Amino acid sequence: MSPSNTSFFFVPGGFSPGAYFHKVVDLLEQKGYQAQALDLPSMDTTLKDQGKIPGFYDDADYLRTAVAQSLDSGKDAIIVASSYGSAVTFEACKGLTTKDRVDGGKLKHLIVLGGLLCEAGPTVKELIGMEVPVANESDLDARMPFQDSSSALTPAPTLTHLPPMDPCLGAALLCASLPPDQQTHYLSMAKPxxxxxxxxxxxxxxxxxxxxxxxxxxxxxxxPLEKQEESYRRAVESGVQGLAKVVVEGGDHLVMLSHAERVVGICVGMDGEGQGV
Structure with missing residues (x-):
């Protein structure tokens, strides 16, 4: 199998930089693949200083443009997305599928790491069904946009971004499979x-x-595994073809960091049109 005609695009989860994929990117490049980890506009706080407040659709447009350029050059593409990045990826596929494109490369596969196979309609907030953790009690107003829709509370006009969760909480929720020193390192890279x-x-x-x-x-x-498997079960029962599932033993939410070689094996398997390995 020659990897020369396939490019990989990596899409981070909420509060996460593209650098969280560095282990996987390095391993794929060693195998001869082109691999690019993206930083999403919604987590670029420098844009706020320019009067720009990018959201979900801006993230999807950014990914769509990057992948379309690769497809236009004749290269195939595989998108690998973590958590929130999976919803961004599904949205970005609009206009990139084989039904939409005649010429150029093919969007061959999507690989979702710790996400849900969601229908169109809900917001990410509704999809995850939980409040997004904030850094400390002084940031409680940042929870306001995630109140029940019947609540009279609305976000303060000046509030535009949510801060990353507390590092101690983040270590337990996101990357408990990593050694403590690596937990500290990666959580220090988290973004609003x-x-x-x-x-x-x-x-x-x-x-x-x-x-x-x-x-x-x-x-x-x-x-949790049960929630993701329920999402997968509903998708399969809906009759959609081309779905596969892989459970990573001992994996946490950031499997690209805790089990990079396993993720690379899955990526290479999908390039070869095989099933997850």
Whole structure:
């Protein structure tokens, strides 16, 4: 199998930099693949200084543009997305599927790490069904956009971003499989994210149009195995073809950090049109 015609694009989860994929990117590049980890606009706080507050749709547009350029050059593409990045990826598939494109490369596969196979309609906030953790009690107003829709509370006009969760809490929820020193290192890289990333409705279920593999960390706390498997079961029962599931033994929410070689094996397997390994 020659990897020369396939490019990988990596999409981080909420509060996460593209650098969380560095282990996987390095391993794939050693195998001869082109691999690019993206930093999403919703987590670029420098844009706020320019008067720009990008949200979910901006993230999807950014990914769509990057992948489209690769496809236009004749290269195939595989998108690997973590958590929130999976919803961004499904939205970005609008206009990139084989039904939409005649010429150029092919969007061959989607690989979801710790995500849900969601229908169009809900927001990410509704999809995860939980409040997004905030850094400390002084940031309690940041929870306001995640109140029940019947609540009279609305976010303060000046509030645009949510801060990353407390590092101690983050270590337990996100990357407990890593050694403590690595937990500290990676959590120090976490970023604020624009509120609009969580409250703009998903309009396209890309997993229905592009073959998709759901990779579940056995010890995922943010999205427990049972919740992800239920999402997968509903998708299969809906009759959608081209779905596969892989459970990573001992994996946490950030399996690209805790089990990088396993993720690379899945990526290479999907390039070869095989099943998860």
């Amino acid at each position: 994210i624009c509120i609009q990333a969580f409250v703009q409705p998903i309009t396209f279920a890309g997993w229905k149009e592009v073959p998709t593999t759901l990779v579940i960390g056995e010890k995922d706390v943010i999205l």
